[in-house]
Amino acid sequence: MFLQQLINGLMLGSVYALIALGYTMVYGVMKFINFAHGDVFMWGAFLGLLSAKFIGPNFIVVLLLTMLLTGVLGVVIERIAYRPLRHAPRLVVTTSAIGMSLILSNLARLLIGSETYPIPKLLAVKGFHLGNALINTTQILTLVTAVVLMLLLQWFINGTRYGKAIRAASEDSETAGLMGISMDQVVMVTFFIGSALGGAAGLLVGMYYDAVYATMGFSAGLKAFTAAILGGIGSIPGAMIGGLILGVVENFGASVLSSYRDGIAFAVMILVLLFKPGGLFNAFIYQKRV
Amino acid sequence: MSLNKLIQYLLIITVLAVVPLVVRSDYVLHILVTIAIYGILVLGLEIILGQAGLFSLGHAAFYGMGAYTSALLVMKLGFPLWLAAIGAMIMTAIFGAALGFPVLRLRGDYLAIATLGFGEIFRLILTNWDTLTHGPMGLPGIPRPHLFGATPFNRVEYYYFIVFFFLVSLFLVYRISGSFLGRAFRALRDDDDAAEFMGINTTKYKILAFALGGVFAGLAGSFYAHYITFISPDTFTYLDSEMMLAMVFLGGAGTVIGPVIGTIVLLLFPEVFRFLLEWRMLVVGVVMVVVMIYRPQGIWSADVHWPKFKRRSLALAEPRK
Numbered sequence: 001m002f003l004q005q006l007i008n009g010l011m012l013g014s015v016y017a018l019i020a021l022g023y024t025m026v027y028g029v030m031k032f033i034n035f036a037h038g039d040v041f042m043w044g045a046f047l048g049l050l051s052a053k054f055i056g057p058n059f060i061v062v063l064l065l066t067m068l069l070t071g072v073l074g075v076v077i078e079r080i081a082y083r084p085l086r087h088a089p090r091l092v093v094t095t096s097a098i099g100m101s102l103i104l105s106n107l108a109r110l111l112i113g114s115e116t117y118p119i120p121k122l123l124a125v126k127g128f129h130l131g132n133a134l135i136n137t138t139q140i141l142t143l144v145t146a147v148v149l150m151l152l153l154q155w156f157i158n159g160t161r162y163g164k165a166i167r168a169a170s171e172d173s174e175t176a177g178l179m180g181i182s183m184d185q186v187v188m189v190t191f192f193i194g195s196a197l198g199g200a201a202g203l204l205v206g207m208y209y210d211a212v213y214a215t216m217g218f219s220a221g222l223k224a225f226t227a228a229i230l231g232g233i234g235s236i237p238g239a240m241i242g243g244l245i246l247g248v249v250e251n252f253g254a255s256v257l258s259s260y261r262d263g264i265a266f267a268v269m270i271l272v273l274l275f276k277p278g279g280l281f282n283a284f285i286y287q288k289r290v
Numbered sequence: 291m292s293l294n295k296l297i298q299y300l301l302i303i304t305v306l307a308v309v310p311l312v313v314r315s316d317y318v319l320h321i322l323v324t325i326a327i328y329g330i331l332v333l334g335l336e337i338i339l340g341q342a343g344l345f346s347l348g349h350a351a352f353y354g355m356g357a358y359t360s361a362l363l364v365m366k367l368g369f370p371l372w373l374a375a376i377g378a379m380i381m382t383a384i385f386g387a388a389l390g391f392p393v394l395r396l397r398g399d400y401l402a403i404a405t406l407g408f409g410e411i412f413r414l415i416l417t418n419w420d421t422l423t424h425g426p427m428g429l430p431g432i433p434r435p436h437l438f439g440a441t442p443f444n445r446v447e448y449y450y451f452i453v454f455f456f457l458v459s460l461f462l463v464y465r466i467s468g469s470f471l472g473r474a475f476r477a478l479r480d481d482d483d484a485a486e487f488m489g490i491n492t493t494k495y496k497i498l499a500f501a502l503g504g505v506f507a508g509l510a511g512s513f514y515a516h517y518i519t520f521i522s523p524d525t526f527t528y529l530d531s532e533m534m535l536a537m538v539f540l541g542g543a544g545t546v547i548g549p550v551i552g553t554i555v556l557l558l559f560p561e562v563f564r565f566l567l568e569w570r571m572l573v574v575g576v577v578m579v580v581v582m583i584y585r586p587q588g589i590w591s592a593d594v595h596w597p598k599f600k601r602r603s604l605a606l607a608e609p610r611k
Contacts, residue, residue, distance in 0.1 A: 032399060085583060091398055095539055096578065096583065098535065098578060099574075099575040099576070102571055103579065226407075270392065274392050277400065
């Protein structure tokens with residue numbers, strides 16, 4: 001039972017980590033909580049569903065198309081709701097993000113419907129026994145995809161020029177601007193990557209539960225945000241590790257208190273905010289005045 | 291109080307008093323009662339968010355707490371209704387203050403997300419504590435208030451009852467906003483470090499803001515429970531918190547009357563545009579984004595005034611800005 005819970009927890013946690021990366025990257029560069037990110041994740045699941053219908057059972061292509069489409073969606077959202085507010089106070093941007101979140105979730109409900117949709121099978125589901133735990137191919141695929149995407153992101157952030165620009169902008173966007181880094185481009189790339197990762201997470205979650213629905217963004221978004229602050233918001237390795245920890249904690253907690261499953265993440269969030277608002281990886285960014 | 295102001299106030303009160311005599315439609319009265327209940331609720335958020343600048347996304351939880359406390363006190367313990375309403379207010383004040391303590395260390399959007407988490411935990415407790423709250427089925431058959439006789443209030447009486455309390459709340463919030471308390475809140479909002487240097491005990495006033503806002507939400511919740519006579523956890527979700535947020539920002543945070551106007555606009559909207567009922571929350575979202583981009587200070591901000599008939603000539607003599 002222990003091993004089973006651990007595997008389920010890591011699986012769920014890797015998805016939380018993928019979503020959390022979107023929060024943390026945007027927070028790093030623009031210093032506000034992108035409330036709409038949970039709904040971008042939900043749209044990612046729907047776009048994944050559409051791509052799977054069009055392309056058929058070819059996981060890699062479906063994944064790439066989903067990520068591309070969701071990334072573009074993220075950039076469009078930034079253009080509409082955040083770019084005009086680049087120099088506005090942070091709370092104004094946050095409010096705009098809340099509005100954007102309402103728009104996205106309601107658009108999905110009105111355009112697509114409020115039913116639960118299954119995702120076409122992209123892979124034959126086979127179960128394996130690992131000791132006395134059961135693990136299936138979808139779980140393995142989810143875990144592997146998430147890890148590969150995170151490694152790619154690590155390489156992108158640490159090994160490319162754009163990654164360097166993003167790191168510079170997270171540290172001090174004004175100075176980065178003075179050094180000739182175009183903030184508009186950095187923000188665009190950040191939103192594209194963050195949303196694309198969220199879209200990938202949406203597809204993976206949709207495949208795992210075989211269900212896509214219009215309200216899936218809210219609680220997933222809040223949990224991923226919890227993962228982001230657990231790791232220390234603004235820190236990329238923090239989001240990855242925070243996601244994994246949260247997934248495991250939630251799974252073990254749910255085996256004790258099953259009807260409060262969703263509450264566990266919120267309790268973790270409030271505890272982290274109370275006792276270690278900087279999270280595991282950094283302890284200063286949260287109180288920086290912007 | 292100047293004569294002008296007095297006339298304005300009397301005019302508003304007269305109109306509100308005459309409405310049920312002229313309009314004999316239950317539907318219109320229902321909307322007016324809803325607006326008045328929401329008005330009290332949003333005035334609470336106005337204190338927390340508009341005056342003290344504490345970004346709270348958990349206001350629906352206070353509302354729900356007030357509604358459930360009041361309903362349960364009446365139904366399970368047999369409290370008289372007015373005592374239950376006071377109990378609801380005390381309960382929400384205590385929880386507001388209790389919520390104020392931990393969030394003191396948080397700023398801005400962190401506060402928003404922490405209060406959002408608080409609201410969600412509250413809703414989960416409502417859903418899961420079956421023995422007390424009947425879970426997701428909700429609480430039916432909450433008694434309506436009655437004054438002297440045994441017959442419960444009909445809609446017209448309820449209208450007067452609620453509107454009276456709404457006007458009292460409005461008056462109170464005005465007084466708070468104009469008093470030392472309100473100035474302390476606004477100092478906190480504008481710069482809490484500077485406010486602390488000026489000798490304002492930021493801890494005390496932040497907690498006080500949450501407690502005061504909670505009191506209004508508790509009162510509104512109690513009225514709501516005894517007006518609709520049925521409550522369930524679905525009425526107090528984060529969507530309602532976001533709706534209240536939109537009302538405050540649309541009207542103008544920090545202007546007292548602005549949020550009330552925001553409430554009227556956002557509640558009348560789905561009634562007037564019936565065919566857009568499904569799109570209501572979408573419109574709320576659009577309103578939030580558009581208001582933030584084009585008019586972050588809200589409709590009712592400092593550059594709108596009641597017409598001043600006496601000073602017209604003087605105002606014209608001033609140079610145009």
